[in-house]
Amino acid sequence: MIGLFGRSNSASAQTRIAIRAGATGSSALVRDSIIQAFSVRPEIGPSIGFGIETGLDTRYRVGVSLSTTWGHLRRYEAAGSAEVVPLSTWTPAVSLYRILFPSISAGATVGAVIYRADRRASNLFRRGSSPMPLVGLGVRAERPMTNGLRLSLSLQYDVHRFSTPALADAGFSGERPVHRLSASVGVSRGL
Amino acid sequence: MRKRREELRVKREESFPTEVVLFPLYSTLCTPFLIVALILLAAGCDVTAPDRTDTYGFRLQPENVVFNWPLERRPVRYFAQAIGALPEYVRDGLTIWEAQLLYGEFEGVLTTDSAGADIRVVLEGGVPPVSPLISAPAVQACTGSTSATLASATKLAGPMLIQVRWFPGFTPADVVNCISRVTRHEIGHSLGLFQHSSNPADLMYGVPSVREPSTRDRSTVQVLYHTAANLTPADRP
């Protein structure tokens, strides 16, 4: 497990592709009060991701990834919850990880969140939304499998500021910090 | 056994060299940067929700009941008579009212099945003249009404009916502008805005002269759709 990319100087030996699947939860995108207080947030949804990463040295590796999660945006109030609109998010990101222990690495991520929702009905994404920059932290545990594959378990936290043109049109000002937490299981292999 | 431990230690040291040239660069640049970025993103975000205190009444009088379309009836079905550009004006009206709501409270669609419609929209006065919509002062070249029958104190008897009537003697542009504007106003009634605003700047003013919902229109329909209804629509056939 020591040295994810081995100790070869060959770039090809140090480069790995990975696929991950898991679940992502998010804090509220909007908190509002009309007659009574409510919050609007994506329900915990499945996520998948693809990535490619390469070692910089024996401790550090850098990677790019694209992950997506999908489900429904829901409105939560005291009496229950109601679906607002199907919602998916796409997250392109660049990560820098450091190997802390032989099988554990931790790192930081910068990237963007792109929300995609149906624009037809009444919803806060009716006028679309711009990509929102994010930063995050993550920790990953890995163990080798057969045929050069590695199994990984990842926990990722990230935060971004959220607003949409429809919210601004409706009189909202400012941006809300949105925190996301995702857990995933993945497999990687060398190129 | 001792030799084996020695081998392991050597292997470990080889894999984690004590001197990593790049480490100071990452630690001095990346870590503080990311911590600062996290703090900036997570803090200092002050979100202000809109003030929705400036509204007008929407209860059906004199029964004093509230009507809004329940979530399970989304999308609400509108049938528009195929005359002139009426279907286009209805679709346009649904779009502008849906845009006043943020949380999936209302969705309307055009249907060609008049028997299965929740709201029927008809145009009276014959085939209207053809003209593009223009931005011109409002001329009252048409009138409209929205009606429904009560089956009981808490339930409608059937679909709502929106009637728009245009009058001859006006320019084509004034006629089509009026039909479009009044259709938007009547669709506002069909959402449950059963009273008129007293402000001419609002689309739901009794004789509408604006084409777009105002802030007061928006606040009122938002409050309506977060108020518990005590009048329900008729069952679908």
Ligand SMILES: [Zn+2]
């Ligand atoms: Zn009216």
